[in-house]
Amino acid sequence: MFKVVLGRKLPEAGMAVFAARPDVDLVVLDNPDVAAWHAAIRDADGTLCWLERMDRAAVAAAPRLRVVSRIGVGYDTVEVPACTERGIAVMVANGSNDLSVAEHALMLLLAVARRAVDIDQHVKGGGWWPPGGLRMVDLAGRRALVVGYGRIGTRVARYLKAFHMDVAVLDPFYSPHRIVADGFRAVRDLHTALAEADVVSLHCPLSPATHHLMNQAAFAAMKPGGILVNTARGPVVSQAALVEALRSGHLMGAGLDVLEVEPAEPGNPLLSLPNVVISPHSAASTVEGMDRMARISAQNILDVLDGRADPSMMVNPEILQRG
Template identity: 45%
Template sequence: MTITPRVLLHYDMDHTEPGMDIVTCPEYDDERLRELLPDVQVIWHVLRPIGAEDMDRAPGLRLIQKLGSGVNTIDLDAAAERGIAVANMPGRNARAVAETSLLLMLAALRRLVTFDRLTREGRGWPPGRAMVGGELAGRTVGLLGGGEIAGLLRETLEALGARVLFTSRRPRPDDPAWRELDDLLRASDIVSVHIPLTDETHHLLDRRRLALLPPGAIVVNTARGPVIDEAALVEALASGHLGGAGLDVFEEEPTKADNPLLALDNVVVMPHVAWLTRETWARYFEVAAENVHRLASGRDLLYRVR
């Protein structure tokens, strides 16, 4: 007879699974989290960082299941020291993130923030000559990353008439669209970030690399905020070297109201929700529930990271 572990869904939503004991806790409610941790064996983790102190409050914790792919918000070393398994679910949010990346590209190209503001102020027509937007067709889009999200986005962009280049950690000599990073930046009218945050990728797009982009280029980031040096991005946007940015992620999250990026009309922003669709949640819970059953029966976990 197997005993179903108690699961903590660390997010502000209710969810049930047949035969499964699930309790919920909003990410911002640390007091409730402390109360619940001693009795849980599994955490379904979204974004609020999970560290050694949290793990020590949960002596029976056996699995931290990331609802998503990036595990930079989990202290992997602390989990390994305590014998706690960590798993993720790569690709389950790929469709949503790819679509949001496209959304941000188009919003930046068509000056959506400015047009929205002017329309609400009753000044949307006639538009000034400086407000002419652009199209994706005929432009070169550089993708940082060669995974599933980038692959889906590439198909869509090419169907819309864009030229797509990409870079990845491993060279792809068999694909004529592959470029070294600096060469990709020099050629890209739009660059879109689809790589994980690691020590190697922290501030990968720094002041020097942002300067390689052609004048008027657009930067889109739906991956992790610290991949881009925000101070350098603000400088490049304010100076006019970059034409715009579409950002779903920031160096500090939630980003503060005084972040200088939020004061720029050529920046479109979202609060780290590129992945957040009903369809994504359905795919997340399918994998998460399967891993709870596997944990209970002693079988190998899907997508185990540690």
């Protein structure tokens, strides 16, 4: 028997994957604290994490562990080197949420560009035409910068091009020839690209190199009246610098699915700014997206335990080369 611990219950599409395996002893928790999480995984063969941290302490608490599967494609809650040292596979659900997140990024962009939320509130509050005018903008003909050209960024770039925008892409891990062949401009210097962009959409992973990528200097470099969209990770953006850029009017607005501190704290100044649209880290959480993530995340665990891990789903495929 394999013991598998889930940080919380999966959608039925994922639970069905485990239900079909009589050799799996499934333990389902409900947002456990650190002590409860460590206690549950001490004899686990596999875990499926939501917000639970798989840091070095958690890895040490689970001597039998062979696989850590993340719901979705982000893995900043997993200390990958600690897992790699132990030969523990770190798995992500590649291809499960790119469509959902890309659509959500466009929703946030349109909501800011057309001031959908504050105008909706104005009308529902008894008003009609806002006293200061609508102050909306078209997307067609404007320049967009997509930062990060993975599955999500690639989709977003295509969607923006469909809106007849001039799309530039910045990603040091992709050849400029590939980006140009896909029909976009390839850029290499962030601040130079920011100065030309009316819209900046972030799709890069969180890493030491991207932490506070959008800081005070980056916002100063941005074209006045620009729009920022972040569906990546909150700490990619310095919240203090973003608030300053929004309050000063340097930015038209921001659409955010992620914040530097989540959930949003009551005193967060972003919550009171009318030119900000915020969703609760929910871009991937459509019905279809959650089903895809649940199925792939569950199957990733079984594949590793069965000795047939899919390298394309692994964060640390180098462990497969070990004897």
